Structure formats: C-alpha cells, structure tokens
Amino acid sequence: xxxxxxxxxxxxxxxxxxxxxxxxxxxxxxxxxxxxxxxxxxxxxxxxxxxxxxxxxxxxxxxxxxxxxxxxxxxxxxxxxxxxxxxxxxxxxxxxxxxxxxxxxxxxxxxxxxxxxxxxxxxxxxxxxxxxxxxxxxxxxxxxxxxxxxxxxxxxxxxxxxxxxxxxxxxxxxxxxxxxxxxxxxxxxxxxxxxxxxxxxxxxxxxxxxxxxxxxxxxxxxxxxxxxxxxxxxxxxxxxxxxxxxxxxxxxxxxxxxxxxxxxxxxxxxxxxxxxxxxxxxxxxxxxxxxxxxxxxxxxxxxxxxxxxxxxxxxxxxx
Numbered sequence: 001x002x003x004x005x006x007x008x009x010x011x012x013x014x015x016x017x018x019x020x021x022x023x024x025x026x027x028x029x030x031x032x033x034x035x036x037x038x039x040x041x042x043x044x045x046x047x048x049x050x051x052x053x054x055x056x057x058x059x060x061x062x063x064x065x066x067x068x069x070x071x072x073x074x075x076x077x078x079x080x081x082x083x084x085x086x087x088x089x090x091x092x093x094x095x096x097x098x099x100x101x102x103x104x105x106x107x108x109x110x111x112x113x114x115x116x117x118x119x120x121x122x123x124x125x126x127x128x129x130x131x132x133x134x135x136x137x138x139x140x141x142x143x144x145x146x147x148x149x150x151x152x153x154x155x156x157x158x159x160x161x162x163x164x165x166x167x168x169x170x171x172x173x174x175x176x177x178x179x180x181x182x183x184x185x186x187x188x189x190x191x192x193x194x195x196x197x198x199x200x201x202x203x204x205x206x207x208x209x210x211x212x213x214x215x216x217x218x219x220x221x222x223x224x225x226x227x228x229x230x231x232x233x234x235x236x237x238x239x240x241x242x243x244x245x246x247x248x249x250x251x252x253x254x255x256x257x258x259x260x261x262x263x264x265x266x267x268x269x270x271x272x273x274x275x276x277x278x279x280x281x282x283x284x285x286x287x288x289x290x291x292x293x294x295x296x297x298x299x300x301x302x303x304x305x306x307x308x309x310x311x312x313x314x315x316x317x318x319x
Contacts, residue, residue, distance in 0.1 A: 001240065002147055002182060004189035007154035010057045014152060017056045017086070019045050021156075023163035028266035029297070033282055036294045038167060040160045042301060043271050047109075049227075049301030050156050050179055051082035051143075057152030058141045059083075059090050067092050072138040074098075074130045076123065076175070076226035077106035078301050079143040084115035095133060097126045101226055105305050123221060123231045144178030145234035154182025156298060161190035169285055170296035171278045174198040174207045174248060176230035177237030183298060184244035194296075195289075198241060198248035199281040201256050201273070204228040208248045210238050224253045224312060227274045227301065254316040255280040260309055261318060263299070272304035273312070 022041045029037040042050040059071070070093035073083040080096035087094035094115040098107060099122050110117050120126045134140045142149060156179065160170070170187060172180040177198075184196045200208055203222030210216045210233050221229045233241075241248065251259075259276030263269050278297050286293055313319070 001243070002150050002154060002185045004186060006147070006151040007158055007182065007186050010148070010151040011155045011158055013060050014053060014056045014155065017089070018052050020159055021045050023160055025165070026267050028268065032262060032266045033279070033286065033295065035286055037297060038164045038295070039267060039297045039299050040156060041269065041299050042156060043269060043275065043299050047078070047082045047085045048303040049078040049082065050153060051078045052086055053155050054149035054152035054178060055079065055082040055086045055141060058146060058148050059086055059092055061148050062092070062139060066139045069137045069139065070094065071141050072097065072130050072133045073141045073143065074123070074126045075102065075106070075143060076229050077103050078227050078303055080110045081106050081303065083141055084110035084113035087115065088113045095138060097130045099123050099126050099226070103226065103303070103305070103308065106303065123229060127231065144176030144230070144237050147236070150178050150182045150236065152182070153179045154186045157183035157186030158190070160296060160298070161187055164296055166294050167191065167194055167296040168292065168294045169195045169197060169289060170298065171197050171199055171281055171285070172298045173228060173274050173277060173300050174200050175204070175228040175274070177207050177233045177241055179298070179300060180245060181237045181240035184240060188244050195246040196244060197281065197285055198245050199277050200248060200250045201225045201228055201277050202250055202252050204230070205250055206230045206233045207238070207241055208250055211242060211248060225256060225273045225277070227272060249281045249284055251277050251280045254318070257309065257312045257316055258318055260304065261313065269299060269302070271299050271302050274301060275299045
C-alpha cells in the first residue's frame, strides 16, 4: 500500500515541474447539485490532466542508463500526452503506444512533443506492443500499475486535503485506478473521516467488475470515454480501492457527456467526459448520504475538443 510518506516525497520531487492546481468552491455546481461543492481543477495541470504528476515522478526516478534508453507508455490519450510532453522537458526519448480509437488531438500533441507514436487496433494490442518494446530495453511508464506513478497522482489528494474546506465526500474518476488509489491514500491519511467514491462509465468498468469478482480481470470495453478505458485494473490499484474507497459507481456515457456540458454551463470549466461523469454520480451519492454532505470533485482533465463534445452531444440527443 502507498503511504503518505511516499506521496509527500513525490510532492517534493515533482515540485517545480508541475502546477499546484486551484482548489475552488463552485457556487454554480453547488446550486446545480443542491449541496456545497469544491472542485480540484486538474484540467489546469500541465498537459491538461493530472497525468503529468505521475509521469514526471516516474521520469525523475530513472537512472542514467534508463534515461538514455528511453521510455514507453500505453495510453488512451492523457497519459501519452503527459509522458510525451514531460519526457521532452526532461530530455528523455519517449515512445507512446495508443489504440486507433484514441483522440486524434492526443496523437497530434504527443507527436508534436517529439514522441514516437505507435498505433494499434485496441488497448490489448497496445499493451502487448509496449511489453515487446520493454523487452527491447525501453522502460515502461505504466499508467497505473506502478507505486511511483500512484504516489505522484496522490499529490492531487495531498493538495486537496490541504487547500479545501470541510468535505464529507470526494469523487474521483477511475480508468485503471492510479488516480483514485493515490488520492484515497492521501485523503484517508490527512482526513480520515472523508468518504472517497470512484466513478466509471458503462463499458469502462474495470474496477467495479474487479470488485464484484474479488480481483482484477479482463473486461470488455465499449465506452466512448477512451481516457477511462483500461482493459483491466492492476492488483495494486485494486488493493487500494477495496481498502480505501467507499464504493464505485457506474454512469452511462450519455450522462457523462451531459456532465461535461453542465461543467461548462455551471462551473465555467471545459472538462472531458472522464470528469463529466462525476456530476451524475454526485446526484446518486447525495441521495444516499442525505443532508449535510459537502462534496469534493477531482476534475481530472480537459483534453476534449469542441468537435468531439458537440458530436457526442448530437449522438445522444443532448442540447
């Protein structure tokens, strides 16, 4: 299990390389949901998502030979962007393997940063290719199955605990589980009474299916939310979620897209559906916990184009 000391160590290591993102009360979301809401705006992080934290932590942990050989990552979008940009900043050669379903903008940004981008037919193929490249000498920077990466993502929770007012419930999106593992470890150490809830989209339910099965297992992927579409969680992230997280909720893609529109309308932030899914989940949580709830939302990223969001809105018949 990742402890608060590891997270604090990574906070010191990555300081100066990443942004201490704003933690703000949101009158608009508070009115929309009928309860006080505080948002941690990780969409304002370098590269547009929290992923810069874990990628930077891992890159800074490499030895000289590992830096010289280069690194490889698998990504549905944000992890690849983060590794490409941060590796360029730290003068490390990076290869990013993405499924063809990854957002075109993510591919463009990774290539523009100087990374070698390799495309595969799906996430399973992406992980297989990354394994082969690792065997050829590259260092794998896993998006979630790495203690250093998880501790780096946990700095989100460390900052949230320090900067937010009173909170009863914190909502965190789940792909492979690296973010929620780190955030839950930090929050439960700093604010033991806070409940942490995970949120997935239908068709990207790797953690909720793992919890139902008693351990990680491969899952079928069909969600439009590529940044949450991990083919399975890891034992490491599963262990943290099963021990530290109250429950994992699952919401439809349509509601996640509506959540992104609501974040734009009511919070004045442009967030991807991986963050938009928090709003429908928040409504469910408020029904369960009743009066007195004070919500914290980790708005994990904003790497979605206007074209993508508008296309999804038309597809689902949203305004």
